[in-house]
Amino acid sequence: MSEKKIRIGFYALTSCYGCQLQFAMMDEILQLIPNAEIVCWYMLERDSKEVEPVDIAFIEGSVSTEEEVELVKEVREKSKIVVAVGACATQGGVQSWTDKPLDELWKTVYGDGKVKFQPRMAKPVEEYIKVDYRLYGCPPEKRDFLYAIGTFLVGSWPEDIDYPVCLECRLRGNTCVLIERGEPCLGPITRAGCDARCPAFNVACIGCRGAIGYDVAWFDSLAKTFKEKGYTKEEIIERMKIFNAHNPKLEEMVNKIFQEVKE
Amino acid sequence: MRYVKLPKENTYTFLERLKEWGRLYAPVKISEKFYDFREIDDVRKVEFHYNRTIMPPKKFFFQPREKLFEFSIKDAEYRETLEDVEPFVVFGVHACDIFGLKIMDTIYLDELPDKYYKVRREKGVIIGISCMPDEYCFCNLRETDFADDGFDLFLHELPDGWLVRVGSPTGHRIVDKNIKLFEEVTTEDICNFRDFENKRAQAFKYHEDWGNLRYLLELEMEHPMWDEQSDICLACGICNTTCPTCRCYEVQDIVNLDGNTGYRERRWDSCQFRSHGLVAGNHNFRPTKKDRFRNRYLCKNSYNEKLGLSYCVGCGRCTYFCPAGISFVRNLRTIMGLEEKSCPPELSEEIPKRGFAYATGIRGEDI
Ligand code: SF4
Numbered sequence: 001m002s003e004k005k006i007r008i009g010f011y012a013l014t015s016c017y018g019c020q021l022q023f024a025m026m027d028e029i030l031q032l033i034p035n036a037e038i039v040c041w042y043m044l045e046r047d048s049k050e051v052e053p054v055d056i057a058f059i060e061g062s063v064s065t066e067e068e069v070e071l072v073k074e075v076r077e078k079s080k081i082v083v084a085v086g087a088c089a090t091q092g093g094v095q096s097w098t099d100k101p102l103d104e105l106w107k108t109v110y111g112d113g114k115v116k117f118q119p120r121m122a123k124p125v126e127e128y129i130k131v132d133y134r135l136y137g138c139p140p141e142k143r144d145f146l147y148a149i150g151t152f153l154v155g156s157w158p159e160d161i162d163y164p165v166c167l168e169c170r171l172r173g174n175t176c177v178l179i180e181r182g183e184p185c186l187g188p189i190t191r192a193g194c195d196a197r198c199p200a201f202n203v204a205c206i207g208c209r210g211a212i213g214y215d216v217a218w219f220d221s222l223a224k225t226f227k228e229k230g231y232t233k234e235e236i237i238e239r240m241k242i243f244n245a246h247n248p249k250l251e252e253m254v255n256k257i258f259q260e261v262k263e
Numbered sequence: 264m265r266y267v268k269l270p271k272e273n274t275y276t277f278l279e280r281l282k283e284w285g286r287l288y289a290p291v292k293i294s295e296k297f298y299d300f301r302e303i304d305d306v307r308k309v310e311f312h313y314n315r316t317i318m319p320p321k322k323f324f325f326q327p328r329e330k331l332f333e334f335s336i337k338d339a340e341y342r343e344t345l346e347d348v349e350p351f352v353v354f355g356v357h358a359c360d361i362f363g364l365k366i367m368d369t370i371y372l373d374e375l376p377d378k379y380y381k382v383r384r385e386k387g388v389i390i391g392i393s394c395m396p397d398e399y400c401f402c403n404l405r406e407t408d409f410a411d412d413g414f415d416l417f418l419h420e421l422p423d424g425w426l427v428r429v430g431s432p433t434g435h436r437i438v439d440k441n442i443k444l445f446e447e448v449t450t451e452d453i454c455n456f457r458d459f460e461n462k463r464a465q466a467f468k469y470h471e472d473w474g475n476l477r478y479l480l481e482l483e484m485e486h487p488m489w490d491e492q493s494d495i496c497l498a499c500g501i502c503n504t505t506c507p508t509c510r511c512y513e514v515q516d517i518v519n520l521d522g523n524t525g526y527r528e529r530r531w532d533s534c535q536f537r538s539h540g541l542v543a544g545n546h547n548f549r550p551t552k553k554d555r556f557r558n559r560y561l562c563k564n565s566y567n568e569k570l571g572l573s574y575c576v577g578c579g580r581c582t583y584f585c586p587a588g589i590s591f592v593r594n595l596r597t598i599m600g601l602e603e604k605s606c607p608p609e610l611s612e613e614i615p616k617r618g619f620a621y622a623t624g625i626r627g628e629d630i
């Protein structure tokens with residue numbers, strides 16, 4: 001590792017700030033301080049400066065205003081590595097779930113009130129800039145954060161997660177709420193890394209870490225499994241979309257299963 | 264081999280005594296339908312008639328997740344973190360699972376022993392138990408339905424107790440130390456034992472010869488079954504992670520935020536995952552879901568040379584626990600021509616061009 005400190009920025013878009021909070025509360029952060037210069041991270045550093053050149057930029061939140069579009073572009077230009085953090089930044093968050101038009105959404109929240117920004121439909125950061133690495137989840141996992149930074153610090157590249165939550169249920173010795181109780185568990189299509197937290201409490205996975213990438217999230221096979229358990233197409237799409245509203249394959253793959261029957 | 268009888272009324276006392284040999288693990292109900300080996304406090308919770316555990320007994324020796332060593336990059340040093348393993352007893356292991364452990368031993372103990380596996384294997388006492396097959400069991404076809412060794416004690420159910428086979432010096436010691444709990448085996452017990460074994464042999468769903476399975480699988484690499492079944496597969500990997508003989512693992516180095524120290528961890532892996540076949544340069548030698556799906560079938564039905572058995576021991580877990588409802592047995596029987604759709608005419612004509620070397624997606628394009 002070089003003696004130079006790595007420069008870190010943590011930027012927030014429209015979000016609940018839960019991601020930053022999750023990491024800011026980690027005791028391990030103290031270990032990082034000698035190796036890093038916190039250029040911008042308001043939750044840790046009062047004298048934060050937005051937007052300065054950094055080695056690693058973390059971005060939480062979904063891009064939801066014109067101003068944020070400009071901000072992410074600037075962050076991209078000034079950062080060597082951009083890491084999207086949390087369900088909002090990586091998948092657009094639950095705020096992307098809706099199909100309603102922007103005007104209507106706006107009215108529901110703000111009525112006739114005036115605000116200082118130009119709204120947009122919520123989207124993941126990747127829709128606007130190139131993202132180099134992602135930390136998934138709502139909120140993201142401390143373990144993933146440690147792993148990513150630790151790996152960057154030694155000049156290597158962290159691996160992405162391309163396997164489902166099911167693995168972690170099996171490692172942990174959970175039962176299976178999908179097989180046993182027919183619950184619409186999204187574990188099979190959702191990225192692991194949460195240590196199958198919800199299923200461990202007998203709660204079906206809702207998919208907060210997003211569908212696995214690399215075209216290995218089998219929405220079609222899971223839709224078929226759900227269909228056999230009596231779920232309708234609408235119920236299936238609705239559930240799968242909660243955290244995957246911007247996934248380009250989702251609806252098409254689910255539709256395929258329901259078309260097959262009509263033939 | 265030494266045989267003794269454990270009368271029914273002594274069963275719980277015997278279980279209680281087993282705790283003197285180490286921490287006691289046995290099958291218990293973990294949910295409405297499923298069982299798993301768990302640590303036993305109250306011996307009355309032990310299930311003697313469970314069908315199969317969701318985690319195979321390999322978990323005690325090849326742990327689902329374990330830290331291998333800690334390292335320091337600056338000092339160029341590493342330190343193995345193998346903890347002191349206390350003796351433990353695994354009670355209630357079915358014959359197929361005992362064979363599963365024997366298969367694991369051929370991988371993790373022979374030639375280059377895996378020390379993490381070895382130390383636990385040396386500390387673990389294995390107590391087998393007889394079982395009645397359900398519709399998912401096919402250990403009879405795998406010749407793993409009766410264990411001759413690989414256990415310390417094996418309990419066979421009798422109407423009024425257990426006929427116990429003693430399979431190791433430790434087994435002898437357990438019996439000797441508790442000799443008052445045991446009786447001699449009578450002619451009637453032997454009759455009852457035979458009776459149970461006969462009933463059990465008849466209870467299996469299939470009675471057929473699978474001798475040609477290995478060859479047919481290789482010849483039928485392009486059988487439509489692969490497309491149809493891999494298409495509905497979720498690639499969740501549960502078939503691997505519940506299998507008593509799946510032994511692949513993935514390792515990861517986790518560096519601490521000091522940018523110097525860290526640790527290496529391994530965890531069970533699945534060949535149904537994309538990254539399992541991913542190698543340097545972003546190449547993947549099993550690029551499609553179908554390739555990965557087929558891989559498990561080929562792996563499980565290949566022969567373990569040391570034991571002369573297939574890697575699959577017929578426990579039925581991969582079918583029983585598959586969320587997509589895919590039946591491993593049915594698919595194998597399809598390939599063998601024991602189910603319908605075994606030999607479609609349009610395929611049989613082209614057989615010489617098929618087989619491993621000609622399978623698409625394995626050797627790249629245009630081949
Ligand atoms: S358990 Fe079933 S759905 Fe999951 S990977 Fe195995 S065959 Fe596919």
Ligand code: SF4
Pocket residue numbers: 502505506507508509563574575576577578579580581582591
């Ligand atoms: S392949 Fe399936 S039936 Fe065979 S040992 Fe593994 S889990 Fe059991």
